[in-house]
Every structure is written in C-alpha cells, then in structure tokens.
C-alpha cells in the first residue's frame with residue numbers, strides 16, 4: 598500500500614540506506630579516512646606520525662583548532678586544562694547515589710550531562726567564549742569523572758587532581774593511587790596510554806560522533822551532546838567492543854583455549870556470536886590503528902614484565918581467522934579494539950573501564966566535530982526521513998467494539 602511517488606518530495610528523492618552505508622550527512626575537514634588503503638589522517642597528518650611524534654593534548658589541539666600548536670600555544674592549552682580538572686564538590690554526590698556495581702560508562706555519561714547543570718553558561722552554543730570554556734572544562738574534567746567512577750566501583754575514596762602532573766599522569770594517579778600508597782607512575786604506561794588516546798581521538802562519522810552531531814544539531818549544549826555520544830560509544834558494536842573482546846578471550850580460555858571451536862561458532866552464527874574486535878564498516882583491508890596497537894601490545898607487555906595467555910589466544914585467533922574463507926570473503930580484519938583491552942589489562946584497568954578509556958580518547962574528536970557542526974554556515978537540524986511500512990489508513994474502532 599506504500600505510495601512510491603511519495604519518495605520524491607520538494608527537496609529530491611528519499612533514499613533508504615540502512616546503517617547509512619553510503620550516505621554522507623556532513624562535510625568535514627577534520628579526519629580523512631580511506632578504508633580501501635587503510636589510511637587515517639587527522640587534519641591531513643598521518644595517524645602513524647601523530648602517534649609517534651605528538652602528545653595526546655597536542656593532537657587534541659590539532660583536531661579542535663585545525664593546526665598543530667606552537668610551543669607557547671600548547672603550554673597555554675595545557676595550563677588552561679590543568680586549571681579546570683577539579684570537579685565541583687556537589688558532583689561527588691552523584692556517585693553516592695549510583696549502585697556500587699554501576700557500569701562506569703553509565704556514570705560517565707550521566708555526570709557529563711550533569712555538568713550542564715553546574716555550567717549553565719554553556720547553554721548558548723553561539724557564544725564563542727562559552728564554547729571555548731566548555732571545551733576546556735570537558736577535556737579537563739572527563740578524566741576526573743572517569744577516575745571517580747572507578748573509585749566508586751571499588752569503594753575507595755576519590756583522589757583529587759594534581760596541577761603539577763601531565764594529563765595522562767594525572768588520570769592514572771587519580772585512578773590508581775590510594776591514600777595509603779601513592780601510585781608509582783611508570784613512563785612506559787604513561788607513554789602507551791598517551792599513544793592509545795591519540796589513536797582513538799577521531800574517526801570521522803562513526804556512531805558516537807554522528808550522535809554528538811545529531812544531538813548538537815538541535816542546538817543542545819556541548820555537555821548534553823557529548824553525553825549522548827558517550828552512550829552511543831558504550832554499545833558492544835562500537836566502543837564497547839574492547840570490553841567484549843576481553844570477555845570473549847576469557848571465555849575461550851575458560852573453555853579450554855580452542856580457538857577453532859570458537860571460530861566455527863562465529864561462522865555458524867550460533868546465538869549471534871561474532872568475533873569481537875574484527876570487522877569495520879569502512880576499513881576493508883586493515884585498520885591502521887590496529888597495526889600500531891598490535892606492535893605496542895608486545896612492547897608494553899614485555900616492558901611491564903607481563904606475559905598474558907590471552908595475548909597468545911588473540912594471536913592464534915587472528916592467525917586462524919585471517920586464513921579462513923569466511924573472514925577473507927567478508928573482508929574482516931582486526932580493528933582498533935582487538936588488542937587494546939590486553940594493553941589496558943596489563944596496565945591494571947578492570948575490563949569495565951576499557952570503554953571509558955576509549956571515551957577519553959575520542960573526546961577531542963567529538964568536541965572538534967561539535968564545533969565544526971555548530972559553525973557550519975546554513976547547518977540544519979539533523980532529521981532523517983523514513984520509508985513508512987505500516988498500515989496506510991484505517992478507521993478508529995471504539996474500545997468496547999474491539
């Protein structure tokens with residue numbers, strides 16, 4: 598009963614594109630991605646060079662402002678962020694209300710949304726100074742919010758930020774220090790986490806970024822938009838995959854370590870089982886981030902003096918999957934999440950914190966995309982169309998006659 602002529606409206610033809618596989622919703626000058634060639638560039642700079650040569654805050658500055666900072670610009674940016682790392686004491690009370698076993702991603706998105714109640718000056722997205730302040734507040738406070746969520750989950754008192762520490766160092770200390778024992782910062786861990794954050798910092802119109810842009814297109818403030826992005830990231834098909842990969846590897850280990858039985862299950866699509874950390878909507882040859890991370894997984898585990906039987910299972914799983922027609926035909930390769938969990942685990946993070954670490958990394962990308970969206974001349978509210986498949990028309994039947 599659907600009237601096909603309705604697919605043509607005043608603005609053109611309405612198309613159905615499931616999962617937006619071929620629909621560009623925005624023009625963007627932030628991230629360049631070539632899925633066939635495995636190329637990822639932020640503002641034109643190859644991800645490999647940024648991971649090697651820059652710091653996370655330098656990359657964040659680049660994404661948000663469009664250019665790499667000079668030394669003075671970077672110091673000013675770092676200083677400004679450092680001055681905003683503290684949370685209002687009342688924010689702490691939110692954590693008292695959450696159940697002890699609350700997932701940290703739920704706490705993160707709730708508290709980020711709640712920041713808009715503390716900083717109501719953020720509500721007008723057209724005020725440039727306010728946009729800047731919200732940017733600094735988010736970059737500064739999200740690591741504190743994340744560390745508090747972890748402290749809540751283990752029943753420990755929160756650790757306040759320290760102004761003499763760098764961004765990643767501060768986060769690690771707020772997460773792992775306890776009153777009785779100061780956390781000893783290990784440069785290998787600091788450096789590896791900094792790199793991982795850079796690799797996650799932006800990835801054009803992925804699910805969470807599109808969510809940030811869609812919510813922001815209604816002119817909702819930056820805190821509300823980014824809180825929505827955090828919720829989108831949580832799902833196991835997106836950022837939540839890093840937690841799922843670890844759970845999958847543990848499951849294989851606990852049932853005897855046979856990767857081929859697991860691969861068989863995946864191929865038979867038993868109970869919807871997928872090889873988590875494999876496949877990507879855009880990368881069809883390899884994920885350049887996964888290449889860098891795989892090399893680092895070995896380095897970090899070796900430097901921390903840890904061997905991990907799960908790494909051995911992951912390597913075997915990758916090898917066997919890449920030699921299997923099912924994965925070859927569907928162009929399924931390890932994505933960014935396949936090896937990250939193993940590194941986070943070696944650093945001491947519990948599995949539930951993995952997606953939070955992804956959120957810390959993706960934050961500058963979300964912010965940069967939100968700015969680009971709000972500043973775009975003539976930008977319009979995001980409003981997809983639909984193909985209606987319901988009953989076209991029928992008459993109302995009174996309750997007693999149904």
Ligand code: ACO
Pocket residue numbers: 616833834835836838863870871872873874875876877878879927929932933934
């Ligand atoms: N394991 C097994 N089969 C898979 C996998 C996988 N990981 N990924 C895709 N496939 C199969 C699908 O079942 C489908 O097979 P079919 O043609 O027989 O039905 C085919 O490959 C095409 O897959 P789609 O689901 O159409 O691919 P899409 O682009 O929609 O999904 C996604 C991409 C979500 C990443 C998918 O590959 C997936 O679920 N991977 C596992 C979760 C994951 O690792 N997510 C992290 C993504 S990266 C990130 O967000 C950082």
